Amino acid sequence: MHGTTQAVDVAPSAGTPLTTSRPRRSLKERVFGETPSAWLFILPAVVLLATIYVVPFGWSLLLSFKADDLVTPSRWVGLGNYRALAKDPQFGAAVRHTLVYAALYVPLTIGLGMTFALMLNRRIRFIGIYRTLIIVPFVVSYAVQGILFSFIFDSQYGLANAALHAVGIGRQGFFNDPGQALYLIALVGVWSGTGFCLIVFLAALQDVPRELMEAAWIDGARRWGVFRHVIVPTLMPIIVFLLLWQTLIALQLFDLVYVTTNGGPLESTTVVVFFVYEKAFRLLSAGYGAAAAYLVGLGLIALAVLSSFVRNRWMRSA
Amino acid sequence: MSASSPVFAPPRTADVSRPRRRRRLPFSGWHLVLAPIAALYALPLAWLVLSSLMTNAQINRFPPTIVPGSLHLDGYRYVFENALFPRWFLNSVLVSLVVVVSNLVLCSLAGYAFARLRFRGSHVVLVLMLMTIAIPFQLVMIPLFLVMKQLGLVDSLIGVMGPWLVLPFGVFMLRQFFLSIPRELEEAAWIDGCSRLRILWEIILPLAKPALATVAVWSFLISWNEFTWPLILTNSQSHYTLQLGIATFQGAHQTQWSAVMAGNVITVLPMLAAFLLAQKTFIRSLASSAVKG
Numbered sequence: 001m002h003g004t005t006q007a008v009d010v011a012p013s014a015g016t017p018l019t020t021s022r023p024r025r026s027l028k029e030r031v032f033g034e035t036p037s038a039w040l041f042i043l044p045a046v047v048l049l050a051t052i053y054v055v056p057f058g059w060s061l062l063l064s065f066k067a068d069d070l071v072t073p074s075r076w077v078g079l080g081n082y083r084a085l086a087k088d089p090q091f092g093a094a095v096r097h098t099l100v101y102a103a104l105y106v107p108l109t110i111g112l113g114m115t116f117a118l119m120l121n122r123r124i125r126f127i128g129i130y131r132t133l134i135i136v137p138f139v140v141s142y143a144v145q146g147i148l149f150s151f152i153f154d155s156q157y158g159l160a161n162a163a164l165h166a167v168g169i170g171r172q173g174f175f176n177d178p179g180q181a182l183y184l185i186a187l188v189g190v191w192s193g194t195g196f197c198l199i200v201f202l203a204a205l206q207d208v209p210r211e212l213m214e215a216a217w218i219d220g221a222r223r224w225g226v227f228r229h230v231i232v233p234t235l236m237p238i239i240v241f242l243l244l245w246q247t248l249i250a251l252q253l254f255d256l257v258y259v260t261t262n263g264g265p266l267e268s269t270t271v272v273v274f275f276v277y278e279k280a281f282r283l284l285s286a287g288y289g290a291a292a293a294y295l296v297g298l299g300l301i302a303l304a305v306l307s308s309f310v311r312n313r314w315m316r317s318a
Numbered sequence: 319m320s321a322s323s324p325v326f327a328p329p330r331t332a333d334v335s336r337p338r339r340r341r342r343l344p345f346s347g348w349h350l351v352l353a354p355i356a357a358l359y360a361l362p363l364a365w366l367v368l369s370s371l372m373t374n375a376q377i378n379r380f381p382p383t384i385v386p387g388s389l390h391l392d393g394y395r396y397v398f399e400n401a402l403f404p405r406w407f408l409n410s411v412l413v414s415l416v417v418v419v420s421n422l423v424l425c426s427l428a429g430y431a432f433a434r435l436r437f438r439g440s441h442v443v444l445v446l447m448l449m450t451i452a453i454p455f456q457l458v459m460i461p462l463f464l465v466m467k468q469l470g471l472v473d474s475l476i477g478v479m480g481p482w483l484v485l486p487f488g489v490f491m492l493r494q495f496f497l498s499i500p501r502e503l504e505e506a507a508w509i510d511g512c513s514r515l516r517i518l519w520e521i522i523l524p525l526a527k528p529a530l531a532t533v534a535v536w537s538f539l540i541s542w543n544e545f546t547w548p549l550i551l552t553n554s555q556s557h558y559t560l561q562l563g564i565a566t567f568q569g570a571h572q573t574q575w576s577a578v579m580a581g582n583v584i585t586v587l588p589m590l591a592a593f594l595l596a597q598k599t600f601i602r603s604l605a606s607s608a609v610k611g
Contacts, residue, residue: 037514038440041431045424045484046443051465052458052481053450059461070464116355124346126353132597133356136363139593139600141543143561144586147568148366151575159365162381191359196604203605252456255545259565273456273546280460281550290460297457304452 064291069284081291091292093267094275097182101271102250104186105193110242112190113197114235120198121205131202138195146259149188150175178268181261185269188256193249197242204238205231237311244307248300272296366586370394370579377575393580397567402555403581406563410542411588413479413559417541418534420483425533426526428484429492430518434504444493450486455546463550473553482541488533491606495529496522532603535596542589560585 064081068074085091120131137145152159153174161171175181212230254273257263263270263278270278272292280289369377371389376382397403431437432444462481463472471477503525504517512520523530545561552558558566564581571577593600 038431038435038437041427041435041514042443045428045447045489048424048480048484049447049450049486052462053453054446056458056461056465057453059464060458063461063464070467119348119352122346122348124348126349130352130356132594133360135601136590136593137359138604139539139543139589140363140586141545141561141589143543143545143565144366144582147564147578147582148362150568151369151579152362152365154575157378157380157382157575159382165381191362194359199601199604203601248454252454254456258545258549259568276456276460277546277550281463286460286464293457293460297454300454300457301452 060290060294060297063287064294066287068286068290070280070286071284074287077287081288082295084288085291085295090267090270091272091275094270094272094292097269098251098253098271100182101186101189101253102247104183105189105250105253106243106246108186108190109193109197109246110239112194113242114201114239116194116198117201117205118231121202131198134198135195137192138199140192142192142255143259145188145192146256149184150260153184175261176265178264178266181265181269185253185256185260188260189250189253193246197246200238200242201235204235208234240307240311244304247303251296251300366579366582370576370583372576374574374576378573390576393574393576393578394584396574396577397581397584400571400577401567401581402558402563403560403584405556406558406560407584409475409478409558410560413475414538414541416479417482418537420479421485421488421533421537422530424484425488425492426518426523426530428489430496430514430522432489432493433496434501435514447486447489451490455481459546459550466551472551473557474551475557477551478548478557478559479541481547482537482544485533485537485540488537491532492526492529495526499525528599528602531596531599532606535592535600535603538592539589 063074065076065078066074067077067080116134120127120134140148153161155161155171155173155176158174160174164170164172173180174184208230212226252273253271254277257269257271257274258277261269263274273296276289276293276296278289279292280286368386369382370393371391372383372386373390373392376386428447432440466472466477466480469477471480499522504521507517507521543561544559545565548557548559548562549565552562555563555566564578564585567581568578
């Protein structure tokens with residue numbers, strides 16, 4: 001939050017004399033001598049980022065108008081890829097699966113993160129341990145998560161089926177069941193994704209005056225009022241940020257799917273990035289994959305623009 | 319954070335003086351809610367460690383053994399004998415090491431230039447750089463593969479490191495931090511004729527340790543856990559990272575659960591250790607990435 005405002009305030013003034021303090025002005029020549037060497041400071045970063053993002057970003061667009069198998073020279077097909085995508089039921093299903101995942105992942109991680117943060121924001125014993133245990137899954141890689149939960153939800157020997165068996169529920173197919181797999185992946189995602197939201201909410205709650213919070217907890221009558229007028233306004237920009245961030249994460253879902261179900265069973269977990277990966281790198285139709293990636297990317301960017309707009313408006317009115 | 323200092327809840331004293339008409343728990347009622355939640359979150363990881371120390375005979379039965387009578391290292395032995403685990407581990411360490419060092423150096427340099435040096439185009443370049451944060455990696459991965467092909471870096475560790483060598487977030491973070499350091503600290507050195515590079519190294523960076531720690535932690539987290547990019551870029555097993563290696567191993571040894579879990583433990587351990595040792599730094603980094611990024 002500070003970042004955006006500061007960036008706007010400081011960056012344009014970098015070229016004005018305002019930022020030049022007295023001794024520097026007296027060394028004018030030296031200052032001007034410094035100017036070109038500043039480019040040496042940023043050059044490695046600029047070259048790398050241009051290679052990693054800027055060039056591929058344009059290339060991706062170009063590629064989406066072509067048929068390319070990553071090996072032989074490509075051929076121009078215009079909007080052909082996009083037209084084919086619009087009619088491709090597999091792509092439609094992939095978009096649907098991604099949206100289902102996002103619709104579960106985003107509200108659940110944010111909701112749980114906020115609830116846990118409010119519960120953990122107090123001084124009782126072991127609170128640090130509780131916090132650590134809830135956050136730790138966040139640093140576990142998706143590959144490890146995927147393998148671990150394939151094991152836990154293994155339809156034959158898994159812990160989950162054993163637990164269900166103990167309470168008298170029959171064996172479930174879990175990742176082998178087309179009706180369950182996607183929801184299970186969402187469950188795993190929520191398990192690991194809550195920690196990040198929790199961290200962010202806990203950090204934000206540090207900004208709420210503690211005496212106010214404590215007074216609120218003791219005096220039940222004022223509890224709701226404080227929540228409504230103190231806590232919610234503090235957390236609102238955080239919630240807006242997390243809505244965007246978690247959506248970005250949700251729409252990029254790939255590793256978990258790859259490791260647990262590989263898109264199956266019966267393509268029930270083929271999400272968009274998995275679709276892109278499969279088209280581009282397994283079936284070698286890179287142009288088609290790039291077109292799909294571009295559509296999703298444009299959606300993400302639109303979302304980012306929209307949310308920064310919402311955030312700015314919110315900040316102004318606050 | 320407040321929790322690290324043990325503070326006893328005030329109601330305890332009130333409890334003692336009060337006649338036992340209203341029964342109260344000897345501890346805060348919140349434990350009854352928080353302990354089960356924390357346990358639920360910890361359960362999968364506990365099972366991971368436990369099952370890695372069991373034999374397949376103990377695991378592959380229904381219901382599985384929950385409290386094993388004995389612990390074994392068979393899984394660890396198997397995974398080291400039947401896969402390139404040491405190699406993958408080394409690859410991952412190398413990739414993460416280079417990525418962390420590269421980010422520390424390059425983000426410091428760029429961040430300093432953007433914070434302190436006046437040069438033509440700085441504003442435009444900075445804004446462009448910030449915009450790349452919003453570009454999802456999946457959007458560029460296909461052409462990035464083609465770029466790597468042009469550079470002859472397909473199936474190489476350098477190619478695996480490539481995309482993370484400079485994280486735009488790191489540049490931005492350090493710039494913000496450097497801006498908060500008072501200029502006066504540098505001016506004396508500047509008048510004495512120190513070069514900008516020396517000022518950065520000797521004056522600025524020692525002050526920026528928390529911000530540097532954030533960049534280090536964030537780049538380690540990203541590079542160690544990355545899966546998609548090495549999957550796309552590498553073909554030969556000897557160039558796999560741990561994440562890719564363990565997933566491949568699992569695919570090939572479906573029923574060797576104890577070995578698979580042992581591999582999983584090895585894969586996750588460095589990250590868990592780093593997290594538990596530097597938890598405060600981790601949490602601060604993650605929070606600041608959210609609040610500032």
